[in-house]
Amino acid sequence: ETGVTQTPRHLVMGMTNKKSLKCEQHLGHNAMYWYKQSAKKPLELMFVYSLEERVENNSVPSRFSPECPNSSHLFLHLHTLQPEDSALYLCASSHIQGEGTDTQYFGPGTRLTVL
Amino acid sequence: KNEVEQSPQNLTAQEGEFITINCSYSVGISALHWLQQHPGGGIVSLFMLSSGKKKHGRLIATINIQEKHSSLHITASHPRDSAVYICAVPNAGGTSYGKLTFGQGTILTVHP
Numbered sequence: 246e247t248g249v250t251q252t253p254r255h256l257v258m259g260m261t262n263k264k265s266l267k268c269e270q271h272l273g274h275n276a277m278y279w280y281k282q283s284a285k286k287p288l289e290l291m292f293v294y295s296l297e298e299r300v301e302n303n304s305v306p307s308r309f310s311p312e313c314p315n316s317s318h319l320f321l322h323l324h325t326l327q328p329e330d331s332a333l334y335l336c337a338s339s340h341i342q343g344e345g346t347d348t349q350y351f352g353p354g355t356r357l358t359v360l
Numbered sequence: 361k362n363e364v365e366q367s368p369q370n371l372t373a374q375e376g377e378f379i380t381i382n383c384s385y386s387v388g389i390s391a392l393h394w395l396q397q398h399p400g401g402g403i404v405s406l407f408m409l410s411s412g413k414k415k416h417g418r419l420i421a422t423i424n425i426q427e428k429h430s431s432l433h434i435t436a437s438h439p440r441d442s443a444v445y446i447c448a449v450p451n452a453g454g455t456s457y458g459k460l461t462f463g464q465g466t467i468l469t470v471h472p
Contacts, residue, residue, distance in 0.1 A: 282401075287364075288446070288462040301459060333401045348393070348408050349460070354401035 248272040251336050251352035258326065259360050266321040266355050268336030277319040278349065279311060280335040288335070294319060295341055326359045333357070362387045362449050366463035373470050379434040381466045383447030392430050393448040393460065394421050403446075406432070437470045444468070 249270045258264050270277060279291040293301035294313040308330075310322040319336055333356055337349040363386040373379055383392070391410040397403045407414050407421040409430070414421050418437075423430040434441055447463040 287464045288448075290459055293459060335401070335403065337403075348405045350405065351395075351403035354403075356401065 249336060249338055249350050249352040251334075251355050253355060254353060255356045255358075257358045257360065258323070260326060260328070262326075263322070263324040265323065266334055266336075266357075268319040268321075268352055270317055270319075270336075270338035270350070270352075272338060272350060274338040274340050274350070275316055276339050276341040277313060277316075278337040278339075279319065279321050280337065282333040282335060282354075284332075291321075323357075326357075328359050331357055331359045362389065362451060362461045364447055364449055364461050364463040366445075366447050366466050368466060369464065370467045371469070373437050373468070375438055375470055375472050377437050377470075379437050379441075379468065379470075381432045381445050381447075381468070383430045383432070383463055385428050385430075385447075385449045385461075387449075388425070388428065389449045391450070392423055394430070394432050395446040395448060397444040397446060397465070399443075406445075434468075439470045439472050442469050 252267045276295045278293050281289045281291055290303050291305045292311045297313045297316055308325050312320040333354045335354045336352040339347045339349040365384045367382045391408050393408050394406040395403050396406050406419060409421055409423050418435045420433040432445055444465040444467050446465045448460040451459040451461055
């Protein structure tokens with residue numbers, strides 16, 4: 246039990262579909278992250294939310310739209326994706342205090358395939 | 361942005377061997393993270409260290425802040441240690457908000 250859950254675990258969608266990824270953390274953390282991991286590439290940070298406010302948008306295309314309704318939940322809304330968006334999408338959470346880089350706890354990921 | 365290099369990219373070992381994975385970074389940091397990713401994608405944080413050495417079971421992590429280098433050692437390796445090991449450091453400059461730059465990972469395979 247990692248304390249960070251993600252649903253769905255696997256998702257196949259067409260380029261015209263709209264879907265959402267969900268992340269939930271039960272650790273009392275105040276920051277949440279979306280990462281993208283493509284085949285044979287390092288983890289790429291997409292978005293950071295600190296205290297439910299987006300503090301980082303790492304030049305992510307607008308077809309990815311994050312939402313953080315409260316400190317425990319994070320969504321990634323997907324629409325009109327491209328096949329190159331197929332990847333593993335990982336959510337993480339941590340406790341941020343000042344400039345510290347506390348340990349991040351990761352969810353199991355959503356394996357996304359765009360047809 | 362902090363640049364992170366890991367070596368080797370791929371590592372194959374026999375059960376029981378001592379394993380070392382290296383990580384170098386370009387900009388001074390406050391702490392470095394070692395992560396483990398198993399097939400299927402799940403990532404587990406192994407260590408966060410800012411100086412010296414940390415040990416957890418058969419895993420040992422060391423860091424040399426002056427040389428901007430860290431190593432992850434596995435003693436008495438076992439097939440269940442087979443995974444991708446990832447080094448991560450804070451982004452350089454600005455407000456960090458916990459943002460990390462990740463190495464490309466080292467794929468470890470331990471054969472029985």
